[in-house]
Amino acid sequence: MHRLVETADGQRIAARFDALAERPLYWIGHSLGGQILPLVPNKNEIHKAITVATGSGYWRENSPQIRPMAWWLWFVLTPPVLALCGYFPGKALRKVGDLPKGVMRQWRRWCLDPEYAVGAEGPAVRAAYAAVRAPVVSISFADDEMMSARNTESIHGFYSGARTAA
Secondary structure (H helix, E strand, O other), X not given: OEEEEEOOOOOEXXXXXXXXXXXXXXXXXXXXXXXXXXXXXXXXXOOEEEEEOOOOOOHHHEOOOOHHHHHHHHHHHHHHHHHHXXXXXXXXXXXXXXXXXXXXXXXXXXXXXXXXXXXXXXXXXXXXXXXXXXXXXXXXXXXXXXXXXXXXXXXXXXXXXXXXXX
16 A cells, blocks of 8 residues: 655655554653554554653643743743744743744643643543554653653543553
């Protein structure tokens, strides 16, 4: 089977997927990569998901060393910077990198909600998480500087239709 695939520069190429269709498809996602699996088209074709250092991002549940910086980022820095600059100049601020205004607003909304993206985006996203049926294996680290064990447990709890293992 051939499908047209669009490359990053907009070129369309024919790609051959028939050989891949006979093999199991695995999803390996680090951080955001483990958070967005439910939002990916064709997620039902995935046989197993492995998340690495993936957590909810809710700022109150961040690791103790990050929590004060997260508070500063979300409540003090981001609102006026977005209003003044029209985007988030993260490179200049030495925070996360440059991001469009809408992306930073969405990320802020997620991080301020106790249920992260699921709570901030509503029932459709909650249903998308619950619809994942592939087993999910979570790899996390006790000394993770960003994600606490609670962040990790929280995001994986939304994968309610999948078997999960840590």
